[in-house]
Amino acid sequence: MPLVVTIASRQFRSFFNGPTAYIVLALVLFSLGFLFWETFFLYDRASLREMFNLLRAILVVATPALTMGLIAEEKRTGTIELLLTMPVTDRQVLLGKYLGVLAFFMVLIALTFPYAITVATLGPLDWGPVFSGYLGLFLQGAAMLAIGLMASTISDNQIVAFFVGLMLIAAFAMIGMLLPLLPVPIASIAEYVSFTYHFDGLSRGVIDLRAILYYLSIALIAGLIALRSLESRSWS
Amino acid sequence: MVESDVMIRAESLSKRYGEAEALRDASFAIKRGEIVGFLGPNGAGKTTTMKILTCFIAPTSGKASVAGCDVQLDPVGARKNIGYLPEHNPLYTEMLVTEYLEYAAAMRGIRGNDAKRRIRAVVEETDLGPKFGAEIRELSKGYRQRVGLAQALLHEPPILILDEPLSGLDPNQARGVRELIRELGRERTVILSTHHLPEVETTCDRVLIISGGKIVADSTPQELKRSQGRETLALCLKKLDGFDGDAFVRAVGDAEEIRSVRPVASEEPAELHFEIIPSERGDARERLFHEVVARGGVVLGLERRGGGLEDIFRSLTGGKERS
Ligand SMILES: Nc1ncnc2c1ncn2[C@@H]1O[C@H](COP(=O)(O)OP(=O)(O)OP(=O)(O)O)[C@@H](O)[C@H]1O
Ligand SMILES: [Mg+2]
Numbered sequence: 001m002p003l004v005v006t007i008a009s010r011q012f013r014s015f016f017n018g019p020t021a022y023i024v025l026a027l028v029l030f031s032l033g034f035l036f037w038e039t040f041f042l043y044d045r046a047s048l049r050e051m052f053n054l055l056r057a058i059l060v061v062a063t064p065a066l067t068m069g070l071i072a073e074e075k076r077t078g079t080i081e082l083l084l085t086m087p088v089t090d091r092q093v094l095l096g097k098y099l100g101v102l103a104f105f106m107v108l109i110a111l112t113f114p115y116a117i118t119v120a121t122l123g124p125l126d127w128g129p130v131f132s133g134y135l136g137l138f139l140q141g142a143a144m145l146a147i148g149l150m151a152s153t154i155s156d157n158q159i160v161a162f163f164v165g166l167m168l169i170a171a172f173a174m175i176g177m178l179l180p181l182l183p184v185p186i187a188s189i190a191e192y193v194s195f196t197y198h199f200d201g202l203s204r205g206v207i208d209l210r211a212i213l214y215y216l217s218i219a220l221i222a223g224l225i226a227l228r229s230l231e232s233r234s235w236s
Numbered sequence: 237m238v239e240s241d242v243m244i245r246a247e248s249l250s251k252r253y254g255e256a257e258a259l260r261d262a263s264f265a266i267k268r269g270e271i272v273g274f275l276g277p278n279g280a281g282k283t284t285t286m287k288i289l290t291c292f293i294a295p296t297s298g299k300a301s302v303a304g305c306d307v308q309l310d311p312v313g314a315r316k317n318i319g320y321l322p323e324h325n326p327l328y329t330e331m332l333v334t335e336y337l338e339y340a341a342a343m344r345g346i347r348g349n350d351a352k353r354r355i356r357a358v359v360e361e362t363d364l365g366p367k368f369g370a371e372i373r374e375l376s377k378g379y380r381q382r383v384g385l386a387q388a389l390l391h392e393p394p395i396l397i398l399d400e401p402l403s404g405l406d407p408n409q410a411r412g413v414r415e416l417i418r419e420l421g422r423e424r425t426v427i428l429s430t431h432h433l434p435e436v437e438t439t440c441d442r443v444l445i446i447s448g449g450k451i452v453a454d455s456t457p458q459e460l461k462r463s464q465g466r467e468t469l470a471l472c473l474k475k476l477d478g479f480d481g482d483a484f485v486r487a488v489g490d491a492e493e494i495r496s497v498r499p500v501a502s503e504e505p506a507e508l509h510f511e512i513i514p515s516e517r518g519d520a521r522e523r524l525f526h527e528v529v530a531r532g533g534v535v536l537g538l539e540r541r542g543g544g545l546e547d548i549f550r551s552l553t554g555g556k557e558r559s
Contacts, residue, residue: 002342002345002347003342003343003345006339006342006343007343010328010339014328014330017330077326077328077329078322078324078326079326079327079328080326081287081292081322081326082320082322082326082327082387084292085290085291085292085315085318085320085322086315086340086343086344087312087313087315087316087343087344087345088312088343089311089312233292233293233294
């Protein structure tokens with residue numbers, strides 16, 4: 001386990017060496033600032049729904065940007081060979097990488113707490129949906145990051161990894177919008193695989209075990225595919 | 237050979253990349269304390285073999301074990317015993333030398349005071365002191381190579397696998413690193429690959445020559461020279477009107493000290509050049525000298541050629557180059 005932590009902490013710190021992490025942080029903070037003024041002037045009912053929706057939209061682009069380099073960059077520079085000849089298993093490497101980016105994502109989420117607290121001072125805030133909303137945000141982010149990690153294992157090119165990740169994540173995030181266009185039997189399946197369907201319940205304050213299982217299974221399946229892809233050493 | 241003395245064993249290793257066969261049925265055993273030079277033309281399969289031994293890639297068929305650990309069944313166990321310097325020496329260039337070594341130590345399970353002590357020791361061993369606080373990206377190639385070596389030594393591994401540790405170093409740096417390897421090889425088993433042949437003669441106890449994915453020679457540099465070496469003599473005579481080169485060749489060719497003789501083209505118009513392969517009997521040089529003088533010729537030069545590793549390398553690998 002300590003090796004996983006070593007890998008995670010190196011990954012976490014390395015975010016601060018490149019521009020991506022700063023761009024993502026700036027994007028989130030800027031949107032929150034914008035949202036704050038809008039809320040302040042236009043709404044009289046305190047709620048974080050707007051914030052959650054905006055964050056989820058930002059995450060569609062931000063998560064593949066955060067994950068694109070996880071494995072792809074190590075492949076490009078060749079450091080993957082050092083990493084994978086240390087006394088660790090491929091699984092530990094992926095887990096470490098994943099925990100590193102997940103930690104960064106949690107910092108990102110934590111940055112929204114002051115906003116939530118400010119909104120709470122403006123009017124009576126129903127904390128139930130806030131907590132379950134944050135849980136949903138965390139779970140959805142965890143699933144998105146796992147998909148991004150998977151994309152990062154298939155190429156030694158970060159840009160390729162970014163677009164593959166973006167396409168897959170966007171598919172899960174946006175399939176909900178296509179529902180009216182789909183024939184009924186397919187639509188009900190599509191609804192079940194969409195992020196929106198599961199998040200909506202959580203953001204209303206309903207902690208549904210199925211939603212939690214849904215996000216965790218996506219993360220697990222993506223992780224297993226990533227492991228297969230890494231183990232194949234198909235790039236080397 | 238006592239089994240426990242074998243640190244690295246490869247049995248019929250083969251590796252295919254799609255259609256291409258990078259390694260074919262390679263077998264060898266390396267004992268504790270040996271420094272083995274891995275030689276071969278570009279694309280011969282040296283790096284591929286090292287990647288298999290470090291459990292980075294799996295062989296398509298065959299088996300290998302390192303320090304008694306099967307590379308496929310117990311890769312983590314095998315890796316614990318190996319210090320590895322991959323080809324092109326990849327490094328996290330954005331890190332400081334200290335940070336990088338701390339990270340590498342942590343990855344090897346060395347922490348706290350042990351880590352400090354080991355880092356200090358390898359920095360000393362590799363002469364990294366002056367660059368300890370520098371960013372890796374600022375370092376010259378020689379210093380980067382030392383960082384790569386320092387990383388490989390942190391956990392005091394019994395086995396070192398070094399893929400072209402001297403490539404791209406200037407002669408001074410190369411000498412330093414070569415001495416370091418010699419030093420390290422006193423207590424450790426070392427495999428290093430190189431294209432630099434004198435390297436092998438001065439540094440290695442043993443050479444493995446690989447060509448087209450096959451092991452074509454496996455012995456000591458001295459033995460290799462004895463069994464494979466074809467020493468030739470290069471004779472240079474002054475071109476004189478009274479001297480009949482063809483008659484000389486016929487006469488010398490019949491001598492028992494000489495196996496064969498042939499004239500070779502000369503760039504100097506005033507000289508005649510011959511290549512002579514001596515036989516095992518007597519001294520061909522003495523005979524040549526007498527023959528020339530007896531025919532009124534003048535010897536301008538007589539020197540021994542070849543028989544060095546370079547020639548052996550060329551003949552064993554057929555001068556073949558694969559991409
Ligand atoms: N990832 C790969 N995909 C396809 N072929 C590969 C791959 N890696 C190596 N090869 C091929 O395998 C063969 C052996 O390569 P290897 O890198 O082991 O050679 P080498 O002896 O280390 O050569 P060099 O002296 O140039 O470093 C070469 O023909 C090479 O083209
Ligand atoms: Mg090589």
